[in-house]
Structure formats: structure tokens, C-alpha cells
Amino acid sequence: MTTTIDKMTEKPKKTPKQKAWGIVKTLLLYGLMFAIIYTAVNWWRQPVMPANPQLQLMDYQGQSIDLAAMSADKPTLVYFWGTWCPICSVTSPTINTLAAENNYPIVTVAIKSGSNQELAGYLKEHNYNFTTINDQQGAIFDDWQGQVTPSYVILKDGEMSQGLTGIQPLWSLKLRLWLSSVF
Template sequence: MTTDVEKTGITVKKTPKQKFWSVLKTTLLYGLVFIVIYTAINWWRQPVMPANPQLQLTDYQGQALDLAAMSTDTPTLVYFWGTWCPICTYTSPTIDKLAAAGNYPVVTVAIKSGSDQELQNYMQQNNFDFTTVNDEDGAIFADWQGQVTPSYVVLKEGEMTQGLTGIQPLWSLKLRLWLSSIF
């Protein structure tokens, strides 16, 4: 079936204003679809808090950590990563900046990243100063049903308020921690 425009051979040109609105609508539509898909995938892959989580941990330097106590007054970020993870080479410097700022406690869990000495060497080579628990066999990450690295958990009063995965900019992590402190 042909339209009247096709039969007459007349083409209708859009004005610059019409083109702008058309491009804007298309961009917003694709953006919305991306956000919905990204949120669904992130929700599906996020860590899940165990029924009886191990919140008393020891970092690779032998210091005791109590995540429940740390998250009592201020939300705490738990960052699951690995020295072998290519994406983590981009996200770990952001975590180091967040930890250095000191506004929120940050505890990282290095999954299957070697011995304490190997982990210490890696941390020194990359000038990372964040608190790190060595999850040599991946048991901690498995307990949280972690699927991908990097993964993040925000704890408030010992309970998980948010879980997320993938590359997260500093502003996004700060926003999530701030929101967890309010709600």
C-alpha cells in the first residue's frame, strides 16, 4: 500500500526544530531503554546478603574488622574485586580515592588474588591504601552469591541496603552511600 506522499512524489522536509525534537526523542528513548536494561542486569548480578553473614573479618595484614560495627553510624562500602580482574584495574583507583577521603568506611575483599604476601605486593605496586581482606579461596564472595567482579555492597547497621556491579564512578558510589545514610 502506498501513501499519498509516495504517489505524488512530494517529500516533506523537516524544519531544524523538528529534526532537533526528533533526535532528542530518539536519544531519550534509547537512553531510557539502556537504563532499564542496565538496572535489570545489575539487579540480577548483584551480591546477595547471606542469611548469616560473616561480618567479622581479618584483613591481609592481620587487623580485625567488624563490618556490623563499622556500619552502625555511617554506611560502609564493601568492594569485591580481584588482582586478576581487568575491570578492577579501572575501579580500584576510584575505591582508593573514596577510602582516602575518609567520609565513609571502605572494606575491600580481594577474591582469589594469591597469598597475603602476593596481595601486599600488588597493593604496594599500585599504591593502594584501602583496607583489604584476602579471600584466597573465594569463600566470602561465594557466601554473598557474587557472580561478577567488581561487585559492591553498601551496609548500614550490618544490613545490606544496596548491591551493584561493574564500573561505578566516584560520584555514583558517594551518592549511593549518602542515600543509604538518609534512608
């Protein structure tokens, strides 16, 4: 392989293959940096399980929900969201799809989303069929030290096995639930 030299800089000229490899390395480096930063921010913002969590709750229709019992059988996804949250309008259809598959229990907590009637109207308007607890004052979310919506918690045997925030694709949630059932 012969190397040509740029007369102006006295440096070897890069071949197209070397240029392409340089671009690939740069993209991989930036991708790795993004993944590290994203993971760190997600870890920092994730909900934190309270010392004495309230796991026996009522949904907006007055039905009793026992998260500890639900998570004893299978990992249970708890999804914190709000009707006012623009990102939640992207993630809630994914949660609805996951709940419809009925492979894992899904319980959602609507934070500061109005009265039970207003919440029922919103759920009906968007064809959401997931189990929903109405956290009218945000006390449940505050108890979990929630910082951002949407946030997710996976419970296994009444204990938090994972916590995450932001947009999560369906495959990621399925993988996380499966991993919580295995480990």
C-alpha cells in the first residue's frame, strides 16, 4: 500500500477506507458516551422505594390493588404518569399494549391528573384499559421520591427490582420484566 503525502501539510493523505473507519470510530465513541450519560441520568432520576411503602392501594374506580400480592406471582410494572405530561402521551400507548398482552401485571399511577371522573374521561377518550390509581395530590409519587414523568418501577416479591424513567420502548419493558422474573 502506497501512501501519498499532502504537499501543503506534509501529512499522509487518508484513503477513503481510513476516512470511513475514522467516522465509524467517532460514532461508536459518541454512542458509548451517550449510553453512559443516559444510564447515569436515568439512575439518578429513578424512583426510590420508600422504607415502608404503601402497596395496598385503591384504583380510581374503588377497586383494591395489592401490589405486594401481585408481584409475588410475577414481576409487576408500576408506571407513574400524568394526563398533563407530553412525554406520557407517547409512552402510555406502549403501556396499554403491554397491559393488553396480559403477560405481566401492570398498574399505573396517574399523578395530579384531576378527579376520578376527569381521569375516567381521559382514559376512555384515549382507549386506555390499564389499571389506574389516581394520585390526585401526588402523595404516592412523592413517597417514591419521583422526580420526572414518566417513571417506572418493577416490583418483584414486594420489592423494587428496577427503576427507570423516560421513553421506554415496548421491547425494553418486556425485557426488563422478563429479567426480573429470571433473576
